Amino acid sequence: MKYVDEFRDATLGRGLARAIAAEVSSHRDYHLMEFCGGHTHAIARHGIPDLLPANVHLIHGPGCPVCVLPIGRIDSAIALALDHGVILCTYGDVLRVPASERRSLLQARAAGADVRMVYSSLDALRIARENPDREVVFFAIGFETTTPPTAAVLRQAKATEVKNFTAFCNHVLTPAAIRGILDSTAPEGTRLDGIIGPSHVSTVIGSRPYEFVAEEYHRPVVIAGFEPLDVMQSILMLIRQINAGQAEVENEFTRAVRRDGNPKAQSLIAEILEPRPAFEWRGLGSIPRSALRINAAYGDFDTERRFSIPYRAVADHKGCECGAILRGTKEPRDCRLFGTACTPENPVGSCMVSSEGACAAHYTYGRHRD
Incomplete structure (x- = not known):
């Protein structure tokens, strides 16, 4: 299959492994964070750590939108479903996330709440049209990749005057999270020498928004595709920059990412959504201007304006290290x-x-069997 098979070629993979081994210096360690959860799965699935020298360390970042959502936001969604009698629509992963007292939206559904899994924001809008006597809430979540579809469905809801539809907006922003990680002053703060930039997010925002990482923090960034050879090539590019003392934003994923990204998608987001002053991230705490909310022009379709939604910060399970894993520590x-x-x-x-x-x-x- 084009753009898949050729990026999983074993011969090329062994050649990249040899090139990486030849480039690394035995006198130092290399700590590289793959921000995106898709990269984390590609790295584990294809056994990439087994092909790298022992002094090249891959660190998992917070690039999983379901993972970084704080417990309090799930609690708010459960309260919406149970106390306000809405039809709550969201993606499948969100349904199983444990909230306070390990409750989940699936358990809320078992208790009588009308919680439905959807595959797209348009599914939620369709449900609203089919149930004009019910309030329908779309639990919108994700990084910049899934933000344009939410903006598009809000525009469509307004244009077609669907009065019983709102979105509970939980979209978060990648560059702000990277800044939050680099600014971390925690005692166990993550040491980072370079960042493997996300793929799908970058198709929307482009490579330009990462340039502050090189300019202000003097760390190289290489945007990589999801296939194993993409990841290995990006590791090689990062090691070469680190060895040369350089800090630049490079784009390995040139077949999909441009410096300015997707202007049409960016314009759609800017028309309907705006940055929040601050947003709480699981594991990272409150980060300024790191999430989006629905602006005043589309306020009639904002769940947080239409309903009184309780919110309180909730600590993670005492035995769970999810926060530290999201920070890469x-x-x-x-x-x-x-x-x-x-x-x-x-x-x-x-x-x-x-x-x-x-x-x-x-x-x-x-990977836990190592």
């Missing part, structure tokens, strides 16, 4: 619950729920 196998009390069938933390979570990747592909 621990690995899944460092959590004493991993693979025992916490499994994909019985998740304790969000990192084990999502298809992009680091714990789910390590468990699914057996």
Whole structure:
């Protein structure tokens, strides 16, 4: 298959592994964070760590939108479904995320709430049209990749005057999260020498928004595709920059990403959404201007304006290390619950729920058996 098979070629992979081994210096370690959860799964699935020298360390970042959503936002969604009698629509991963007292939206549905899984925001709008006597809430979540569809459905709802539809907006922003990680002053703060930039996010925002990482923090960024050779090539490019003392934004994923991204998608987002002053991230705390909300022009379609939604910050399960894993300061196998009390069938933390979570990747592909 074009753009798949040629990026999984074993001969080329062995050649890249030899090139990386030849480039690394034996006198230093290299700490590279793959921000995107899709990269985390590609790395685990294809056994990329096994092809790298021992002094090249891959660190998992917070690039899983379900994982970084704080417990309090899930609690708010559960309250909406149970107390306001709405039809709550959201993506499948969100349904299983444990909130306070390990409740989930699936459990809320079992208790009588009308919670429905959808595959797109348009599905939620269709449900609103089919149920004109019910309030329908779309639990919108994701990084910049899934933000344009939410903006598009809000525009369509306004244009067609669908009065019983709102969106509970939980879209978050990648560059702000990267800044939050680099600014971390925690005692166990992550050491980063370079960043593997996300793929799908970058098709929307482009490579320009990462330039502050090179200019202000003097760390190189290489935007990579999701295939194993993409990831290995980006690692080689980062190592070469680090060895040369350079800090630039490079684009390995040139077949899909441009410096200015997708202007049409960016314009759509800017028309309907605006930055929040601050937003709480699981594991990272409150980060300024790191999430989006619906602006005043589309305020009639904002769940938070239409309903009184309770919100309070809630601490993670005491035994769960999901926050530290999202910060890159621990690995899944460092959590004493991993693979025992916490499994994909019985998740304790969000990192084990999502298809992009680091714990789910390590468990699914057996990386915990090292």
